[in-house]
């Protein structure tokens with residue numbers, strides 16, 4: 095058997111794919127590999143791209159990749175798909191949109207299903223980012239469909255967040271105002287070929303004027319992703335942002351990812367330890383007692399977690 099960690103560090107795409115699957119299916123099984131690769135990670139720029147369904151995220155990513163590849167950058171793409179395993183629509187769309195890169199040995203593309211995890215982020219997205227970092231990717235682009243809460247979730251993972259909006263989204267801008275204002279480092283107004291583009295741009299800028307002072311205001315870049323228009327200015331804005339913000343800023347973003355992963359790993363481990371400590375039969379009889387309202391689930395949970403604390407003491 096090949097050494098997965100060694101192979102993926104060399105940038106072998108098959109090894110990257112296997113490593114991500116391993117982390118997705120069974121985090122504990124991936125633990126030894128993750129330990130090995132971890133020291134070499136933390137050096138990529140992670141760009142989160144979020145926005146409503148069909149706003150052109152994948153098309154935009156496709157063109158960003160063209161540009162970044164011209165500069166010799168190695169790219170990892172993670173498309174988080176919130177849809178059910180039965181529709182799979184977004185995954186298909188993402189694949190088609192980015193097809194031309196599928197034979198490029200320096201562009202790795204992976205779709206991950208988000209279903210079932212808090213906030214819609216795929217459970218192993220943090221691991222996937224870490225794996226792509228270990229594999230030497232310079233840029234990691236994480237595409238997530240933003241439907242309310244998910245838009246905010248991306249912030250936990252990304253160094254830089256792009257929020258994609260489309261013309262005519264004026265009401266949405268109002269609705270998501272608070273959440274969006276806080277997370278976007280750069281706004282992208284895509285589908286700028288639409289007649290409503292100017293109006294939406296004015297609405298967006300008016301809204302930003304209220305919330306930000308002077309140069310703290312995130313830039314707004316207009317794009318026509320299908321034509322690749324505006325993509326170069328967008329990449330320039332990203333460069334500018336990285337250069338103008340101190341390393342401390344990027345580091346603070348990277349620490350957000352670490353603290354999210356750490357919390358997630360801890361809670362999973364605690365859950366596993368606790369559930370290993372209760373025999374199935376006892377669990378069922380507790381459910382029975384809660385059902386009869388002899389006791390409430392909070393008291394039961396406290397008691398079970400309390401056992402763990404006592405066992406460690």
Ligand SMILES: Nc1nc2c(ncn2[C@@H]2O[C@H](COP(=O)(O)OP(=O)(O)OP(=O)(O)O)[C@@H](O)[C@H]2O)c(=O)[nH]1
Pocket residue numbers: 146147148149150151152153154183184187188191239284285286287317318319320321
């Ligand atoms: N007119 C116009 N159409 C665009 C533009 N950008 C993308 N589209 C089209 O919009 C549709 C959706 O594009 P995608 O790139 O798949 O959008 P997405 O945000 O990745 O979609 P999901 O991943 O399904 O949420 C496609 O038919 C694109 O060709 C644009 O700038 N102008």
Ligand SMILES: [Mg+2]
Pocket residue numbers: 151152153173184187188237
């Ligand atoms: Mg997409």
